[in-house]
Amino acid sequence: MHDDPDWTLLDRYLSGECAPEEAAAIEGWARSDPSRARLLASMRRVWTEAATPLPEVNADAAWRALRERVAAAERGSDPAPVHAAPIAPVRRATPPSLTMHRMRPTPWRAWRLAAGIAVVVAAGAAGAAGWWRHAGQRPGAAVEAARDYVTARGQRAEVTLIDGTRVWLSVDSRLTVPRGYGAVTRDVALVGEAFFVVQHDAQRPFRVHAGGGVSEDLGTEFDVRAYPGDTESVVIVATGRVALRAATAAAPGAAGARLGRGEMGRLGPDGDVRVTSGVDLDAFTAWRQGRLAFDERPLRDVARVLERWYDIEIAVDDTALASVPVTASFTDQSADEALSILTGALGVRYTRHGRHVRITAPGDAR
Amino acid sequence: MPLAHAAHLDSDLIARIRAGDESAFEQLFHRYYRELCVHASRIDRAGGTAEEIVQEVFFRIWMHRERLLPVESLSGYLYAAVRNVALNRLARARTEERWRAAKQVDALDARTEAPAADAEMRETEMAMAIDRAIGELPPRCREAFLLRRQRQLSYAEIAQAMGTSQKTVEIQIGKALRLLRKSLAEWL
Numbered sequence: 001m002h003d004d005p006d007w008t009l010l011d012r013y014l015s016g017e018c019a020p021e022e023a024a025a026i027e028g029w030a031r032s033d034p035s036r037a038r039l040l041a042s043m044r045r046v047w048t049e050a051a052t053p054l055p056e057v058n059a060d061a062a063w064r065a066l067r068e069r070v071a072a073a074e075r076g077s078d079p080a081p082v083h084a085a086p087i088a089p090v091r092r093a094t095p096p097s098l099t100m101h102r103m104r105p106t107p108w109r110a111w112r113l114a115a116g117i118a119v120v121v122a123a124g125a126a127g128a129a130g131w132w133r134h135a136g137q138r139p140g141a142a143v144e145a146a147r148d149y150v151t152a153r154g155q156r157a158e159v160t161l162i163d164g165t166r167v168w169l170s171v172d173s174r175l176t177v178p179r180g181y182g183a184v185t186r187d188v189a190l191v192g193e194a195f196f197v198v199q200h201d202a203q204r205p206f207r208v209h210a211g212g213g214v215s216e217d218l219g220t221e222f223d224v225r226a227y228p229g230d231t232e233s234v235v236i237v238a239t240g241r242v243a244l245r246a247a248t249a250a251a252p253g254a255a256g257a258r259l260g261r262g263e264m265g266r267l268g269p270d271g272d273v274r275v276t277s278g279v280d281l282d283a284f285t286a287w288r289q290g291r292l293a294f295d296e297r298p299l300r301d302v303a304r305v306l307e308r309w310y311d312i313e314i315a316v317d318d319t320a321l322a323s324v325p326v327t328a329s330f331t332d333q334s335a336d337e338a339l340s341i342l343t344g345a346l347g348v349r350y351t352r353h354g355r356h357v358r359i360t361a362p363g364d365a366r
Numbered sequence: 367m368p369l370a371h372a373a374h375l376d377s378d379l380i381a382r383i384r385a386g387d388e389s390a391f392e393q394l395f396h397r398y399y400r401e402l403c404v405h406a407s408r409i410d411r412a413g414g415t416a417e418e419i420v421q422e423v424f425f426r427i428w429m430h431r432e433r434l435l436p437v438e439s440l441s442g443y444l445y446a447a448v449r450n451v452a453l454n455r456l457a458r459a460r461t462e463e464r465w466r467a468a469k470q471v472d473a474l475d476a477r478t479e480a481p482a483a484d485a486e487m488r489e490t491e492m493a494m495a496i497d498r499a500i501g502e503l504p505p506r507c508r509e510a511f512l513l514r515r516q517r518q519l520s521y522a523e524i525a526q527a528m529g530t531s532q533k534t535v536e537i538q539i540g541k542a543l544r545l546l547r548k549s550l551a552e553w554l
């Protein structure tokens with residue numbers, strides 16, 4: 001291939017460590033040619049897959065175990081599973097509690113809102129895993145002890161941490177909980193989006209590290225979104241209060257802002273916080289019920305979300321079209337139904353070949 | 367063996383298993399075991415239960431072998447069975463949501479249709495291809511790539527861990543991506 005990208009830059013892009021202009025350059029490079037776009041999409045795919053190693057299995061031992069179990073059952077003994085060997089946890093320990101959800105899920109049980117107090121969110125430069133590096137530990141030491149909860153595209157998960165803090169993990173996201181979580185501090189790292197309902201404990205602050213930042217909690221309910229490639233970390237408060245500021249290392253002296261219920265703070269790479277009041281909480285947190293709601297969001301953003309929910313790749317041909325604001329809500333639709341509704345409402349067309357979808361303006365001959 | 371090519375062998379295997387031929391059952395087991403474990407681990411990302419799920423599927427097949435019916439695609443059937451057992455276990459794990467389990471199809475009803483199985487098979491095959499391609503990277507290149515992706519380390523941290531320079535790490539990781547792209551060209 002003579003049209004190779006800058007592979008090192010691509011690695012930093014996929015890791016979410018690019019500056020916004022670098023990310024824009026890569027995305028522009030990909031947009032300029034379908035084969036480049038395919039390359040970027042396929043590298044994203046490899047990147048996602050590589051995050052979670054496949055299980056290592058011993059088929060011979062498993063076969064012997066199965067025969068034992070069959071023999072026991074035929075003798076009329078306990079038909080419980082027989083373990084071949086300690087089952088390889090694939091470097092992901094069994095969580096305290098974890099429930100997976102796929103698209104077209106049954107709605108989650110409603111939960112009671114706890115009285116929230118306050119959250120401190122601090123975020124800084126890009127580099128989602130950056131906070132591990134300041135822990136003063138040898139590389140690998142902290143990370144090795146970590147436990148990851150990972151959702152693929154189209155999957156969501158509900159996790160209850162050891163201290164009772166509940167986390168709703170959205171699609172295509174990763175929550176990392178270090179070993180020793182809860183002993184002294186409660187630190188978790190997030191790439192993607194999650195909704196937290198935190199059990200307050202003044203002695204052990206709860207912190208979310210996302211988008212290279214740090215969020216410190218005093219007991220509340222809030223949504224954090226920082227996907228790789230996002231230029232901003234977004235925090236939306238459902239209950240309680242949030243103090244949002246840039247991490248000291250990234251932007252010394254940045255003032256930050258305090259957020260209350262229904263407020264959204266968007267922390268840019270410059271360390272400034274932009275606050276919007278009276279946001280439609282439902283639109284931002286409906287994903288927990290398996291519902292997608294968009295309120296005047298550019299088609300470009302909507303397409304990105306649909307990609308993660310349906311595990312498809314959407315190309316929008318025209319920049320003007322990509323900027324058209326969309327207001328829509330999807331609950332239980334298949335990918336095709338959602339795309340039909342979306343493109344029907346905009347008066348545009350789409351074509352789909354497997355996972356690849358192309359949205360075109362009418363009259364576009366391609 | 368790509369699943370599609372295995373299909374024509376299936377009807378013969380099913381007939382022999384129904385007749386109680388243990389060697390046919392063993393053949394089936396070895397042909398699909400690893401692949402189904404990968405499939406199970408992708409449904410139940412909590413990890414650690416994939417082998418149990420697959421054992422359960424094979425256990426029930428053998429215990430109810432006389433009920434095994436000819437199916438269009440044995441692999442599709444196995445994928446669907448693994449999926450059902452995995453989802454049942456996830457549902458059962460949450461006692462307060464026990465009602466969900468009742469909604470799941472009986473895992474080993476041989477008439478189980480598997481509309482999603484084709485896509486899931488492709489996904490699993492692709493995941494295995496990616497895993498293989500990573501395994502075939504040059505050792506230093508693979509090490510750097512995995513530290514980067516699975517441990518989410520910085521270039522500087524990887525350089526320290528591998529006793530090399532940051533520049534070398536950047537080059538190795540760039541090379542890893544380029545080689546992966548090349549070896550996965552037919553999949554992606």
